[in-house]
Amino acid sequence: MRKQRRGSIALTLLCAMALLTAPGLAAGTAFAAPEPQAGKSLEQVRKEIEDLYRAAGTATDAYNLAESETKTQSAKIVEIAKLVVAGNDRIETLKSRAGAAARAQYRSGGLPPSAQLALSNNPVQFLDGADRLRQGEKATSDLLSELNRTQSDLRQYAKDASAHWETLEANRVKQEASKKEIEQKIKAAEELESKLEAEQKAKLLQLEMEAQYKAQTAWLSSGALKDATGAATSEAGKKAVAFAVAQMGKPYVWGAVGPESYDCSGLTSQAWLAAGKAIPRTSQEQLRLPKVAIKDMRPGDLIIYFDDATHVGMYVGDGAIIHAPRPGRNVTMTGAGSMPIKAVVRPDA
Known part of the structure; x- marks a missing residue:
């Protein structure tokens, strides 16, 4: 518990030091950056x-989900x-077997059992043949039933494929719409930021x-964190944290999954x-984890984070997370409470 509190205090001090050493801040002096035009304050x-x-x-989460x-x-x-190909192959095999059975029946003269019994000089031999005939008839019936089932399966496959194509197209439309919205929002934000002078950009970072x-x-x-238990991290959790730490300093790019x-x-x-451990791709899907x-x-x-679950970070202990913040920023460490928390989930629960 004490270690957790010490770590939290250390992180707070780290944030404070970062503020004091932010670009444009001289020791003991205030930042006097000019305010933006159009009557807006830099905070606005x-x-x-x-x-x-x-x-x-x-929009990025919607894009990632659609993808x-x-x-x-x-x-x-x-x-x-693949199932359709296998089904068609099966039908060809069944048709071949059905054809062979029909040809065998034709060669036997196609006489009904009662006529064959009347013409036979050896009733025992006939009865044995009649038994084989019944077996053959059952085999033919089973073959036709299997042929019907396979054809029915192929019809169902066609329906399933059509449904999946429709979903695929709907997802493509969603992706295009989300991509357009993402690009518009990022462009608008970048245009706002591009109008700032160097001092204002430094002040903007300080305000963030x-x-x-x-x-x-x-x-x-x-x-x-007053009642934090300081639960031991799993081996998988340690590996996940080590990976996240190694990515610090790499840029945020929407839709990107590294490296x-x-x-x-x-x-x-x-x-x-x-x-x-494979987990869902988007923060909204990750919310479904335990x-x-x-x-x-x-x-x-x-x-x-946030009510709509559109941001996620990895807890690394001592009240801190590692996350990819937004376009124009790099993977970094920040306070776990620096944004509104919606839930905490455990991938390896």
Whole structure:
């Protein structure tokens, strides 16, 4: 417990030091960056940019989900195609067998059993033949039944394939719409930021850090970690954390899953994949993983943020997470309480 608190204090001090050493801040002096044009304060611009990137994050999650579903539907269509090929091969085999049976019956004269009995000089031989005939008739009946079943399966495969194609097309439309929205929001945010002078951009970064620091401080002051159990991390969790730490400094790129860049859920999904555990691709799907209380969270657990579950970071202990924040920022460490927490989930529960 003491170690957890010391770590939380250390992280708070780290955030404070980062603020004091932010670009444009000289020791003992205040930052005097000019305010943006159009009557907006830099804080208003910061919030506007943050809202745009949040909207882009929501669209990114929708894009990633559609992409994941597209891959699933494509795989199912390939599987159905293989079943259709196998079904057609089976029908050809059954037709060949049915033809052979018909030819055998033709060669036998096709006489009914009663006529064959009347013409036979050896009743015992006939009865033996009649038994074989009944067996042959059953085999033919079974063959025709199997042929009908296989044809019915092929009809069902055709329906399934059609349904999967429709889903595939719907996902493609979703992806295109989400991609367009992402690009529009990011472009709008970048245009806002591009109008800022160098000093204003430095001040903007400082304001972001201040907002995170205030949120983290308030979260810790609320006693969120007061009853933290300090649960031991699993071996898989250690590997996932080690992977996430190694990605620090790499840029955020929407839709990216590494190795050179990541979006938020791309980072967490790849970290756990590196630990030998495949988890869902998007933060909204990751929300479905087994949940744990904040007091019980341990390094490797994932923290899902915002009401719409559109951001995720990996808890690394001592009240901190590693995450891919947004476009224009790199994979970094920040306070676990620097954003509104929706839930904590454990991939290897």
